[in-house]
Amino acid sequence: MTGILIKIFTLFLECPIIGTLLLYILKGNNLIHMLITNADLEESPLYVPLHHFKDIEEKEVESLDSSLSPPEKVAERFITAVDESGKPPIQMGFFIHYNGDDILRQANESTMRYQKGKPISVLDGNLVAIKDEIDCLPYPTTGGTKWLHNERHCTDDACCVKHLRLCGAVLFGKTNMHELGSGTRRINPHYRVLSLNWTVGMVGIPAGTVEDALIT
Structure with a gap:
């Protein structure tokens, strides 16, 4: 429907x-x-x-303030991974919208803060994806549909997104979801299906959420 x-x-x-x-x-x-x-x-x-x-x-993992893993480099690797995951044979629809230039801008600002020894918080430089039912500029909020963003325009960040920005988090984009959250199988006819990593390419066995697909 x-x-x-x-x-x-x-x-x-x-x-x-x-x-x-x-x-x-x-x-x-x-x-x-x-x-x-x-x-x-x-x-x-x-x-x-x-x-x-x-x-x-x-x-143990490398800290973001390490010269080996600054936020900018982490963001570049993640963008590459997301781009590759959207191509055959994987073709995963993790994100409905993401903007590489905007992500790298945020990551570069975070990297400069770490180089100056002045990170904003423990979240500074961490990649955070926003589900596409929550407003987050510069992206439209589709709710997994093809019409919602035309009826309701996103003009500002949601309160939770504003606080994440204030903490220095790098907002990566808007994640895929079932249309208006009306199901749990994540079969979205507009923005592709999310499969678990061990069921990629198998019809009818998608992940329950974007988080399932990313974590597994």
Whole structure:
């Protein structure tokens, strides 16, 4: 469901009476009543793991203030990696929008602060991607759609993004997402599918979120 259809659907869903009835029907069609509302659990859910586990030994990493890994060099490598991941055979749609020149400008400013010994905070120079449902200049906010940014223009950073900028974080761009967050499979017909790293090229096994795809 996209475009005008989702607009009409949202209009009905937000109506006080029709919306309540429609929501009840949708829950029934998706087995929410049977599996959740009226579910008869034989035993209580397990919220805490009972098995013993061992923490993974921490590995030392180079600090951003090191001459071997300044923010500018880290940003350049990441841009290259993202560019390559969008080409065959991987073709991953991690980002809906990102601007290499803007990223390198931020990273260069951070590198200069480190060279002067005056980083703003521990976040200074760290790459941070913003989900495309949060305003972040100079990018439009699409919400994973092809029409939202035309109806609602991004004119300023969201509050959380402003604070990240004040801390010196390098804002990398807007990450891919399901249209208006209306699903969990990350199959976006406009901005490509996100696969887990061990299922690249396999149809129907995408990552649940951009974070899943990036981390794994």
